[in-house]
Amino acid sequence: MTTALRHHTLLPPGGSQRDLAHAAEALHGHTRLVGPDGTEIKLPGEVFAALREVVEALSNGLAITIAPHTTQLTTQQAADILNVSRPTLVKLLEGGEIPFEMRGRHRRVRLAELVDYQERARVRRRSALDELAREAAEDGSYDAVDQLPRTR
Numbered sequence: 271m272t273t274a275l276r277h278h279t280l281l282p283p284g285g286s287q288r289d290l291a292h293a294a295e296a297l298h299g300h301t302r303l304v305g306p307d308g309t310e311i312k313l314p315g316e317v318f319a320a321l322r323e324v325v326e327a328l329s330n331g332l333a334i335t336i337a338p339h340t341t342q343l344t345t346q347q348a349a350d351i352l353n354v355s356r357p358t359l360v361k362l363l364e365g366g367e368i369p370f371e372m373r374g375r376h377r378r379v380r381l382a383e384l385v386d387y388q389e390r391a392r393v394r395r396r397s398a399l400d401e402l403a404r405e406a407a408e409d410g411s412y413d414a415v416d417q418l419p420r421t422r
Protein backbone atom coordinates (compact mmCIF):
# COMPACT_ATOMS: atom_id res chain seq x y z
CA MET A 271 0.00 0.00 0.00
CA THR A 272 1.34 3.45 -0.87
CA THR A 273 0.73 6.60 1.08
CA ALA A 274 0.01 9.86 -0.67
CA LEU A 275 2.63 12.54 -0.26
CA ARG A 276 1.08 15.80 0.86
CA HIS A 277 2.34 19.03 2.27
CA HIS A 278 1.30 20.32 5.65
CA THR A 279 1.64 23.82 7.08
CA LEU A 280 2.25 24.26 10.80
CA LEU A 281 1.34 27.59 12.36
CA PRO A 282 3.04 28.85 15.49
CA PRO A 283 1.00 28.05 18.60
CA GLY A 284 -1.29 30.82 19.78
CA GLY A 285 -0.01 30.86 23.36
CA SER A 286 3.34 31.78 24.81
CA GLN A 287 6.44 31.23 22.69
CA ARG A 288 8.42 30.55 25.87
CA ASP A 289 7.97 26.75 25.74
CA LEU A 290 9.05 26.63 22.10
CA ALA A 291 12.03 28.87 22.75
CA HIS A 292 13.05 26.57 25.60
CA ALA A 293 12.63 23.52 23.34
CA ALA A 294 14.70 25.16 20.59
CA GLU A 295 17.45 25.90 23.12
CA ALA A 296 17.28 22.38 24.54
CA LEU A 297 17.63 20.85 21.07
CA HIS A 298 21.12 22.31 20.68
CA GLY A 299 23.45 19.50 21.63
CA HIS A 300 20.90 16.69 22.11
CA THR A 301 20.21 13.99 19.56
CA ARG A 302 17.69 11.93 21.50
CA LEU A 303 14.01 12.44 22.12
CA VAL A 304 12.33 11.21 25.26
CA GLY A 305 8.67 10.30 24.86
CA PRO A 306 5.97 10.84 27.49
CA ASP A 307 6.40 7.23 28.64
CA GLY A 308 10.17 7.70 29.09
CA THR A 309 11.21 5.88 25.93
CA GLU A 310 14.30 7.32 24.28
CA ILE A 311 14.65 7.59 20.53
CA LYS A 312 18.03 8.32 18.94
CA LEU A 313 17.54 10.65 15.99
CA PRO A 314 19.54 10.48 12.76
CA GLY A 315 21.45 13.73 12.16
CA GLU A 316 19.24 14.83 9.25
CA VAL A 317 16.02 14.33 11.25
CA PHE A 318 17.51 16.13 14.25
CA ALA A 319 18.55 19.12 12.09
CA ALA A 320 15.08 19.32 10.51
CA LEU A 321 13.35 19.13 13.89
CA ARG A 322 15.60 21.84 15.29
CA GLU A 323 14.85 24.15 12.33
CA VAL A 324 11.10 23.56 12.72
CA VAL A 325 11.12 24.32 16.44
CA GLU A 326 13.34 27.40 16.01
CA ALA A 327 11.11 28.83 13.28
CA LEU A 328 7.92 28.19 15.26
CA SER A 329 9.50 29.76 18.36
CA ASN A 330 10.16 32.89 16.27
CA GLY A 331 6.49 33.08 15.29
CA LEU A 332 7.01 31.72 11.76
CA ALA A 333 4.85 29.12 10.04
CA ILE A 334 6.46 25.98 8.59
CA THR A 335 5.38 24.00 5.54
CA ILE A 336 6.42 20.38 5.44
CA ALA A 337 6.35 19.00 1.91
CA PRO A 338 7.67 15.50 1.25
CA HIS A 339 9.36 14.91 -2.10
CA THR A 340 10.26 11.75 -3.89
CA THR A 341 13.98 11.40 -4.45
CA GLN A 342 13.55 10.77 -8.19
CA LEU A 343 11.78 13.70 -9.85
CA THR A 344 10.19 14.15 -13.23
CA THR A 345 11.40 17.10 -15.27
CA GLN A 346 8.19 18.98 -14.42
CA GLN A 347 8.63 18.37 -10.68
CA ALA A 348 12.27 19.48 -10.86
CA ALA A 349 11.32 22.58 -12.88
CA ASP A 350 8.65 23.46 -10.31
CA ILE A 351 11.18 23.22 -7.47
CA LEU A 352 13.63 25.48 -9.33
CA ASN A 353 10.78 27.78 -10.36
CA VAL A 354 11.74 27.57 -14.05
CA SER A 355 9.92 26.27 -17.10
CA ARG A 356 10.31 22.63 -18.05
CA PRO A 357 12.10 23.54 -21.34
CA THR A 358 14.58 25.65 -19.33
CA LEU A 359 15.21 22.73 -17.00
CA VAL A 360 15.74 20.39 -19.97
CA LYS A 361 18.37 22.84 -21.32
CA LEU A 362 20.14 22.70 -17.94
CA LEU A 363 20.02 18.90 -18.01
CA GLU A 364 21.23 18.59 -21.60
CA GLY A 365 23.93 21.22 -20.95
CA GLY A 366 25.37 19.11 -18.13
CA GLU A 367 24.48 21.57 -15.35
CA ILE A 368 22.35 18.97 -13.54
CA PRO A 369 22.97 15.21 -13.81
CA PHE A 370 19.98 13.07 -14.78
CA GLU A 371 19.06 9.52 -15.68
CA MET A 372 16.97 8.24 -18.55
CA ARG A 373 14.14 5.88 -17.65
CA GLY A 374 12.99 4.68 -21.03
CA ARG A 375 12.27 7.91 -22.89
CA HIS A 376 11.85 9.97 -19.72
CA ARG A 377 14.45 11.98 -17.85
CA ARG A 378 14.59 11.63 -14.06
CA VAL A 379 16.45 14.00 -11.77
CA ARG A 380 17.65 13.03 -8.31
CA LEU A 381 16.51 15.50 -5.66
CA ALA A 382 20.03 15.57 -4.19
CA GLU A 383 21.43 16.67 -7.58
CA LEU A 384 18.80 19.41 -7.79
CA VAL A 385 19.66 20.70 -4.32
CA ASP A 386 23.38 20.65 -5.24
CA TYR A 387 22.63 22.68 -8.39
CA GLN A 388 20.62 25.22 -6.36
CA GLU A 389 23.56 25.71 -4.01
CA ARG A 390 26.08 26.02 -6.86
CA ALA A 391 23.82 28.58 -8.57
CA ARG A 392 23.46 30.54 -5.33
CA VAL A 393 27.23 30.63 -4.87
CA ARG A 394 27.76 31.74 -8.51
CA ARG A 395 25.18 34.54 -8.13
CA ARG A 396 26.73 35.75 -4.88
CA SER A 397 30.20 35.68 -6.41
CA ALA A 398 29.04 37.63 -9.48
CA LEU A 399 27.34 40.26 -7.29
CA ASP A 400 30.43 40.57 -5.11
CA GLU A 401 32.59 41.04 -8.23
CA LEU A 402 30.23 43.71 -9.62
CA ALA A 403 30.23 45.57 -6.31
CA ARG A 404 34.04 45.38 -6.13
CA GLU A 405 34.42 46.72 -9.69
CA ALA A 406 31.91 49.49 -9.04
CA ALA A 407 33.76 50.51 -5.88
CA GLU A 408 37.09 50.53 -7.72
CA ASP A 409 35.95 52.67 -10.65
CA GLY A 410 33.85 55.02 -8.52
CA SER A 411 30.53 54.17 -10.14
CA TYR A 412 29.23 52.69 -6.88
CA ASP A 413 28.69 56.18 -5.46
CA ALA A 414 27.94 57.89 -8.81
CA VAL A 415 24.16 57.61 -8.57
CA ASP A 416 22.79 59.61 -5.67
CA GLN A 417 19.15 58.88 -6.42
CA LEU A 418 17.03 56.93 -8.83
CA PRO A 419 16.42 58.67 -12.15
CA ARG A 420 12.92 59.97 -12.88
CA THR A 421 11.09 57.79 -15.35
CA ARG A 422 7.94 59.87 -15.79
